[in-house]
Amino acid sequence: EVQLVESGGGLVKPGGSLSLSCAASGFTFSNAWMNWVRQTPGKGLEWLARIKTKPVGGTTDYAAPVKGRFTISRDDSKHTVYLQMNSLRTEDTAFYYCTTGGYYFDFWGRGTLVTVSS
Amino acid sequence: EIVLTQSPDTLSLSPGERATLSCRASQSVSNNYLAWYQQRPGQAPRLLIYGASSRATGIPDRFSGSGSGTDFTLTISRLEPEDFAVYYCQQFGSSPFTFGPGTKVDFK
Numbered sequence: 001e002v003q004l005v006e007s008g009g010g011l012v013k014p015g016g017s018l019s020l021s022c023a024a025s026g027f028t029f030s031n032a033w034m035n036w037v038r039q040t041p042g043k044g045l046e047w048l049a050r051i052k053t054k055p056v057g058g059t060t061d062y063a064a065p066v067k068g069r070f071t072i073s074r075d076d077s078k079h080t081v082y083l084q085m086n087s088l089r090t091e092d093t094a095f096y097y098c099t100t101g102g103y104y105f106d107f108w109g110r111g112t113l114v115t116v117s118s
Numbered sequence: 119e120i121v122l123t124q125s126p127d128t129l130s131l132s133p134g135e136r137a138t139l140s141c142r143a144s145q146s147v148s149n150n151y152l153a154w155y156q157q158r159p160g161q162a163p164r165l166l167i168y169g170a171s172s173r174a175t176g177i178p179d180r181f182s183g184s185g186s187g188t189d190f191t192l193t194i195s196r197l198e199p200e201d202f203a204v205y206y207c208q209q210f211g212s213s214p215f216t217f218g219p220g221t222k223v224d225f226k
Contacts, residue, residue, distance in 0.1 A: 063214045
């Protein structure tokens with residue numbers, strides 16, 4: 001059974017940083033492209049970042065609102081994908097999900113809540 | 119960026135009825151690369167349909183997708199109690215991948 005478990009969410013002040021982790025199991029992680037998607041009541045679902053597998057370069061892609069502030073990475077030995085979030089803004093407050101998939105999102109974790117507030 | 123709009127915002131129906139949900143794109147979706155997701159309260163979204171009409175693994179055949187270009191439809195042939203949820207479309211034909219705002223299917 002595919003399982004994705006996010007962690008690392010919490011309360012952070014504007015301008016601060018936070019690192020999210022997503023531990024994966026139940027599939028061959030090193031063969032999976034991974035993503036982060038967030039959800040807010042106001043803006044709905046928003047794709048943020050994707051990381052490809054090492055055989056195709058492990059390259060990353062980002063949505064414009066987070067490019068230059070967020071960094072997605074992976075550790076295949078730990079079956080974990082990360083999202084380093086810097087220069088956080090109040091509008092980054094959301095539920096953050098990690099997902100599998102290169103283009104559409106096959107499996108989703110349960111998410112972790114990030115609140116950016118002073 | 120491709121903007122997706124969904125209609126209606128809310129669809130009030132009874133179990134056993136047919137649900138028809140619409141997703142319209144601001145420009146043609148390349149290769150009909152459109153997906154549909156279901157989100158029940160307190161849960162993460164779940165993939166239902168990809169490539170406009172292909173059902174994901176384990177999805178009942180009462181769910182079907184159709185459409186091409188800029189107009190897509192999700193049909194639930196006979197609503198079961200567990201189908202009352204919010205449904206989102208998502209395009210993956212061009213980056214950034216974008217989602218629609220959702221249609222809520224609730225009890226009449």
